[in-house]
Amino acid sequence: MAATAVGVGGLRPVRAAAPMTELIDVPTAEALDHYGYSAAFRFYTDGGLLTKAGFGVFPRLNIGFGLDAEGFIGNRAVDINQPTLNFRFRFFDGKRNLPALAIGYDGQGFFYDHITDKYREREKGLYLAGSGEILIPNLSLHAGGNIYDFKNDHVYGFLGAHYLYADVFGVTVEWDNIRVGKDSRLNAGGRLYVTPSFAVEVAGRDLAGTGRRSERVVKLTYSGGF
Numbered sequence: 001m002a003a004t005a006v007g008v009g010g011l012r013p014v015r016a017a018a019p020m021t022e023l024i025d026v027p028t029a030e031a032l033d034h035y036g037y038s039a040a041f042r043f044y045t046d047g048g049l050l051t052k053a054g055f056g057v058f059p060r061l062n063i064g065f066g067l068d069a070e071g072f073i074g075n076r077a078v079d080i081n082q083p084t085l086n087f088r089f090r091f092f093d094g095k096r097n098l099p100a101l102a103i104g105y106d107g108q109g110f111f112y113d114h115i116t117d118k119y120r121e122r123e124k125g126l127y128l129a130g131s132g133e134i135l136i137p138n139l140s141l142h143a144g145g146n147i148y149d150f151k152n153d154h155v156y157g158f159l160g161a162h163y164l165y166a167d168v169f170g171v172t173v174e175w176d177n178i179r180v181g182k183d184s185r186l187n188a189g190g191r192l193y194v195t196p197s198f199a200v201e202v203a204g205r206d207l208a209g210t211g212r213r214s215e216r217v218v219k220l221t222y223s224g225g226f
Contacts, residue, residue, distance in 0.1 A: 018196060018223035021054060021062070021088065024187040024203045025110075026160040026174045027124060028142045029102035029131035031090040032056035038064075038223040044110070045215050047073035052108065054086070056225075062088045066108035084108040084123070099132030099141075121177070121185075122148050129158075138164045142174075154179060168193050172203070182210050189217075198222050 019030040021038065032038055036056040043049055049072035054064035066084040071077060088104035105126050109119025125148030134141045142160045147153070160174030170191040178184045189203025201219040206212055 018199075018221075020162065020170075023142060023160040023162055023172045023174050024189050024201075024205065024217075025176045025185070026142055026158045027088070027102075027104060027106065027127055027129045027144070028140075028160075029090055029094075029100040029129045029144075031060055031088055031102060032062050032223070033225060034059045035226045036223065037225065038221065040219055040221040042217055042219040043073065044217045047071050047076070049073065050108070050110075052086070054088075060090045062104075066106075068108070068112060070112065081112045094132055099130035102129050102131075103127070104129070124148065127158075140164075167196070185209060197224055 018038070019032055019036075020028055021030050021032065022028060032054055034056045038054045040052045041049060042052070049069045050066065051069075052064060052066045054062045057063050064086045066086060068081040068084075070079040070081070084107035086104065086106040086108065088102050090100060090102040092098075092101040094100035103126075106124040109123040110121040111119060113120050124146045127144055127146035129142060129144035131140060131142045133139065140162050142162070143158065145155050145157050147155050157178035158174065158176045159178065160172060160176075162170055162172045164170040170193070171189075172191065173188045174186075176185045176187060185206045186208045187203060187205045188207060189201055191199050191201040193199045199221045201221065203217050203219070205215040205217060207214050
């Protein structure tokens, strides 16, 4: 049953945005509802399209996949990379002074290198994420750590903040791939909820990278339930 509020003319529906399971690149501890689903279409450099889908197969447990198609838009041949898997388990819902916590795995990286057969910007791999509201209503902080290569045991960090205004427009800033300063990435963007289920996001990635070019991406996200 939809939530309601008292307004002019009586009761009216309250607009509520769908769970935000990731910021720009940073995962959160939010999870899709049981029987819920989400599909995100991310348009990136040189006409690429990255599709990620998630499904709430059990309460607190999400499973999904990623599919990266290079050159999807334009006149070059489309090159589809090997699909990737992802899952997330939200094992703690959080309390007044404690964040919600989720553990997950995401095999999707960015910018596939066909010579090394790996993504140049590596996948999150195994991660632990915490999310909670801080300071003021609708301002959330998301942080955690990840490891994608158990051979070298390097652990990376990520940190992001998101402010949602009136369940209609959100602003995101995040710091990703934190370990060696020059290799970390600063991203920022805005997200417009056209409806509670459909959002359009424009973001800039790697805005302060040394010797690297920043990237503009557009992402369309649709969420719903069965």
